[in-house]
Amino acid sequence: MLSAESLNMGLMLAESGLLDAAMTELMSHPQLLLLTERSPAIKRAVQKQLDKWRGHTKRKLMQQGLSPALKQEIQLYEQATEKSARAFESDIQTLLADLEPVSSFHAQASSLAAQQAEHPDPMFQSYFCNKWHAHLKAEIHALQSENLEAQKEKLLDDLYRRIATYQTMDGVDQSGDISKVGRLWDMAASHLSQHDVTLLKRFVTFLEKNPDLQAIAEQLGRMANQVSASGPSQQPTETLKTVPERQVDVPDDITGICQSDRVDRLLPNEAVLLSDPALEVVFYKQLVDKQLLNYQLSGKAHRRQKVETNAPSQSKPEQIKGPFIIAVDASGSMSGFPEQCAKALAYVLMRIAATEHRDCYVMLFSTDHISYELTGEQGLQEAMSFLSYRFHGGTDMAPVIDKALDLMAGDRYQNADLVVVSDFIAPKQSDAMIEKVNALKAQQNRFHAVSLSKYGNPELMAMFDHCWRYQPSLAGRLVNQWWPGKRDH
Structure with a gap:
């Protein structure tokens, strides 16, 4: 069955989509739009910083993991899915008691248990766990969204500070040329006081006179x-070469669990939904939404691609x-x-x-x-x-x-x-x-x-x-x- 870590990975709920949406929102801020429109170089510098933030935030979301209560709830979920249908029903009250202090799913779980007591259903365990699974996804999504908002606020503060400092640097630059950014954008992370600005302007005025x-x-x-550089000159060239690549379409190894609409890689507990007409519609809904749990497969395939190599050149290298x-x-x-x-x-x-x-x-x-x-x-x-x-x-x-x-x-x-x-x-x-x-x-x-x-x-x-x-x-x-x-x- 799924461990707490693998379930967390499987329920990331398209975290790349969350980050992409956050980056689109960040780039649409008026001050950033105004500054990036003035210079393609600054736009590239901002985009580079956003890409770096995206990777850092993704790693941080993974490292932060889950709260102790959510981890405990996932462990209860794993235990519930491992039980037989008879054992699950006989232990339902114990499960509800364990759920009450750690999960908001307790109220819905109690209602489902009460319905089962009145109208017994042989597929009760599968239906109950599917509802619980959806609740866990929502909880993890909310947690990641909250953490993402905090990271986004930190990034905006840093970007606005860089903008203010860079515009100050632009104001004290005698050339007024902002087409070359280089490390200036990185250095703009520092805050310039009014005394610093006055000092820089004094030296700019001095340079104008000298x-x-x-x-x-x-x-x-x-x-x-x-x-003159010593030794033979090397000129970068592109050649075609066959190289092995890791492909998700090559079914060599099972590497984990993911959400998809592939029925050929379906987990057995998902196929159980088709055995009951009442739950069949749930299966087709998850199929359309690409939310069926699938085995994640990957393997190696050989493809020809361009690679950069160095060849002797007669021209003088820079x-x-x-x-x-x-x-x-x-x-x-x-x-x-x-x-x-x-x-x-x-x-x-x-x-x-x-x-x-x-x-x-x-x-x-x-x-x-x-x-x-x-x-x-x-x-x-x-x-x-x-x-x-x-x-x-x-x-x-x-x-x-x-x-x-x-x-x-x-x-x-x-x-x-x-x-x-x-x-x-x-x-x-x-x-x-x-x-x-x-x-x-x-x-x-x-x-x-x-x-x-x-x-x-x-x-x-x-x-x-x-x-x-x-x-x-x-x-x-x-x-x-x-x-x-x-x-x-």
Whole structure:
């Protein structure tokens, strides 16, 4: 017979239909419709989140299972269906007593028992259990609907918070371009206070007055594709291949119980309804409604389908863009205008990383160093902490570069761009560190220096691949150059 778990699975009452209806309702909310109509990219991001919510909610509904009272009622149902007709009738009063504290079906069960006492029916057990079965389905459906509503309310709260935050981000985006979403939608789960919005707008205004910083950031974002990938290029292609698939139409194994209108897979207790003219109409109703209990069968069948493989290609592959590691000099000599430039540049790089699905890791260094992961789950909050930090102290670049080199040697930060933003008024780094840098360069990592002072040490900056000097004058001049021996023509 059915266990409590298998009965719960069998009586899910088209839970996929419940979830599909919930998703349709969610997508019809006016704010979501308005936002998704503005950008197909946002619509895809919302749809992706809804699909993820659907899978999570389905698992949660299964894990929550049944209440203790409902589990006890299912056990009573199982025991009742296992008894003979004579034993069932003789124990009916005991069953009613057990049902009373755990089930609302007790009243209907008592009425059915009273009718049987007045007008005995040989099919009483089958009729009684069918009514009980329908009651259990309704109970489980109500429980799942209640849990689903709670999950839906949580999702709506999250979506509205993301909408509010994303619209705020749109308002502080100097480009106004929302066609690229990337991780921005995920980061929008964070709440921005009015102070945060004011702070972001201040940096956007700063960038509008110093557009060359934006130009540096955009060129940094393109650097990953300017490195020649080693090894043979592989081009994705589609080929036909015969593969085994699990099919419900192949009757190899019995895997459970389901509701259907297949009379060839009917459970024996369902066929009993046809033996009594009074219950025959119940059988045909369940047949039309596809609610007859069937054996659930599945097996393996072979089908030809398209599969994606990699074939050698003569074309140059597009390099996968790795993460940004931004080391920002937070010493006292950087306070004032250089500090604003460094923060604004890091903010632009964070946005580029988010739209391109790249990680962005920022380290502030002076006499110590502080780290922020700007594209993580709490990326916006991390960004606010970074932008609010006040620069002070001395300059000690070696520890933060060592930390960055350790990150770039790991799997997560392969093909990375290290961007050091400083006035570079510091001594040359050790030969051992320069050797590490050169080794990582050979592994397609890139090293960039953005100098915010004309007094930067050339020997220190010589270990970087690309160097920019942004001189913070009133004219805001940008000098984009390669240092001696590295000039770009």
